[in-house]
Amino acid sequence: MRFSSAVALLPAASAISISPSATPTNATGPIALTFPGLAFEQASFYYYFGNKSHPNTFSQNLVKAIVDKTKTAPVVRVGGTSLDQSTYDPNLKEPVYLPNPNQGIPRNMKIGPSFFESFRNIPDAKYVVDIPWAKENLSNSLSFAQTAWKSVGSSNIYALEIGNEPDNYPGPDRPKGWTQKQFGEQWGKWSRAIADKLKIPVDGGMFQAVALASQTGKTNFPGGTPESWKIGDIFKAKLSDFTDRMKTVSMHYYQTKANEHTNVQADVMNHTAVVRGTGFIKDALKSLKPYKVPLFLGEVGSSMGNKTSGPMLGGVLGSALWQVDFSLYSMFLGVAGISMQSGALFEFSLWRPDYNKKPGAVLPAFYGQVFTAEFLGTHKDVSVANLDLNKSYLSAYAAYEGKTLARVAIVNLELWDGHADNKPKRPSQEIELGVPVGTEKVTVKRLASPMGGTALPSDQITWGGVEWTRKSNGKEHKVDDKGTEELTVKNKKVQVKVDASEAVMVFL
Ligand SMILES: *[C@@H]1O[C@H](CO)[C@@H](O)[C@H](O)[C@H]1NC(C)=O
Ligand SMILES: *[C@@H]1O[C@H](CO)[C@@H](O)[C@H](O)[C@H]1NC(C)=O
Ligand SMILES: *[C@@H]1O[C@H](CO)[C@@H](O)[C@H](O)[C@H]1NC(C)=O
Ligand SMILES: *[C@@H]1O[C@H](CO)[C@@H](O)[C@H](O)[C@H]1NC(C)=O
Numbered sequence: 001m002r003f004s005s006a007v008a009l010l011p012a013a014s015a016i017s018i019s020p021s022a023t024p025t026n027a028t029g030p031i032a033l034t035f036p037g038l039a040f041e042q043a044s045f046y047y048y049f050g051n052k053s054h055p056n057t058f059s060q061n062l063v064k065a066i067v068d069k070t071k072t073a074p075v076v077r078v079g080g081t082s083l084d085q086s087t088y089d090p091n092l093k094e095p096v097y098l099p100n101p102n103q104g105i106p107r108n109m110k111i112g113p114s115f116f117e118s119f120r121n122i123p124d125a126k127y128v129v130d131i132p133w134a135k136e137n138l139s140n141s142l143s144f145a146q147t148a149w150k151s152v153g154s155s156n157i158y159a160l161e162i163g164n165e166p167d168n169y170p171g172p173d174r175p176k177g178w179t180q181k182q183f184g185e186q187w188g189k190w191s192r193a194i195a196d197k198l199k200i201p202v203d204g205g206m207f208q209a210v211a212l213a214s215q216t217g218k219t220n221f222p223g224g225t226p227e228s229w230k231i232g233d234i235f236k237a238k239l240s241d242f243t244d245r246m247k248t249v250s251m252h253y254y255q256t257k258a259n260e261h262t263n264v265q266a267d268v269m270n271h272t273a274v275v276r277g278t279g280f281i282k283d284a285l286k287s288l289k290p291y292k293v294p295l296f297l298g299e300v301g302s303s304m305g306n307k308t309s310g311p312m313l314g315g316v317l318g319s320a321l322w323q324v325d326f327s328l329y330s331m332f333l334g335v336a337g338i339s340m341q342s343g344a345l346f347e348f349s350l351w352r353p354d355y356n357k358k359p360g361a362v363l364p365a366f367y368g369q370v371f372t373a374e375f376l377g378t379h380k381d382v383s384v385a386n387l388d389l390n391k392s393y394l395s396a397y398a399a400y401e402g403k404t405l406a407r408v409a410i411v412n413l414e415l416w417d418g419h420a421d422n423k424p425k426r427p428s429q430e431i432e433l434g435v436p437v438g439t440e441k442v443t444v445k446r447l448a449s450p451m452g453g454t455a456l457p458s459d460q461i462t463w464g465g466v467e468w469t470r471k472s473n474g475k476e477h478k479v480d481d482k483g484t485e486e487l488t489v490k491n492k493k494v495q496v497k498v499d500a501s502e503a504v505m506v507f508l
């Protein structure tokens, strides 16, 4: 197209043109359709899924809503810090004993054999089973592993993980000078002992290694300092001796609050923060390349802690929009899958079960996961391109099925607070989307709320006009007939308006 005619076609000064290539260029794929996975804090898992006689159908329906989008079985990681600091008690009658039920990450809990009944309540799931390590009681951890292996069933186990965030061990659980080499040596001994106990070949690729922390502690930003452990250094120090034992390597990611003056716009609804924060993931992917071990993000959440006088950082639509941006960007980076973290008391959870006399709720992050799963779809060869707009508050991605452009996601991260007094008129962004020759109509679905980025649980949020709530027991129901619209293509372009604090998906 000639420059002069392009200028003449621009509808308004503020419109932004996005023209994804008709075939996959700079796209990453194929993306595993299990990419949008789940993770649960150990004790919470029981409250999420119930026991043999009382399966939790609310949670079962919500898991089904996600995996129906990709027609896969879910990969589910169960564990974390609480598990790592727990002990297995073969005589415990209850599934789990909590010294303090008000702790989001319970310390010193006990796990009994009946805990593993809960795993049967997602019958086709593939689990990442986390095994306690922090207390260094090998015989106790071996009985835990053996019971888990038998009860969950080897065909339902995706991988075994040893401990959690070992780079956080120095101080509480290991000497201050605990090194990446010592980590690798002990991991080598423990993975062998566990494989021997389960009578499986140690080099059969059954382990998910590392579970590196998000390293937000020192800088209030993911990725730590130059002194923090790095996946590449951990491998060089010792762990590379054991790549035959690994199915995957895992690291964790929480976007997190920078300081008391920052807000959900600065910390979470900020694509620049995602691009910067994922720096240590990009480094890890690069250093894992020669070893050919895929990288999983084994625990992911929008923000740890709240401590804000403005709109909350987690549990709002803004954090679900962050999650969409983060998940699609991670696909593009070449991450193999995300285990999105939930716990009974975490506001960034996908949903909350009934717990401690508080009724359950579907939370905004659930919608982020549904969006991500639907963007991926069901095709066996999906690749994803980042349509780099070089903007903090707007991002866009293209999904290809084989050689064909199938979907475009556009995320408007500009915060509009529908709860604010004297709220300004809601801004919006006009997008002029270029589509391939032969496309006459497109369908548009919105992840939206009349309350904007501050919208709280699901009765204020819709995806393509449908919602999921506790009241509907986690079943989809339609609330808005206009949730899906058809737009007509003119001159290979379609005009799409995206409100502040909204994401759209365009189906070609
Ligand atoms: C592919 O990526 C490179 C480097 O980021 C960029 O220069 C190039 O324009 C991209 N090509 C397309 C078709 O987007
Ligand atoms: C299973 O869960 C139900 C509901 O929480 C509870 O009443 C029941 O005692 C549990 N069954 C066992 C065997 O623990
Ligand atoms: C370690 O675990 C074993 C077996 O579960 C238990 O008998 C022992 O007391 C534990 N040791 C410590 C120091 O807690
Ligand atoms: C967005 O994130 C970047 C990178 O962390 C940061 O420099 C910038 O200040 C953030 N934006 C706002 C509005 O705070």
Ligand SMILES: *[C@@H]1O[C@H](CO)[C@@H](O)[C@H](O)[C@H]1NC(C)=O
Pocket: 306, 307, 308, 309, 310, 312, 347
């Ligand atoms: C977050 O902080 C705000 C302001 O202090 C408060 O109103 C809100 O209840 C807090 N939310 C949670 C989940 O702690």
Ligand SMILES: *[C@@H]1O[C@H](CO)[C@@H](O)[C@H](O)[C@H]1NC(C)=O
Pocket: 390
């Ligand atoms: C990206 O945006 C920044 C500031 O908005 C600008 O300085 C920079 O030149 C832009 N980069 C590209 C490649 O367009």
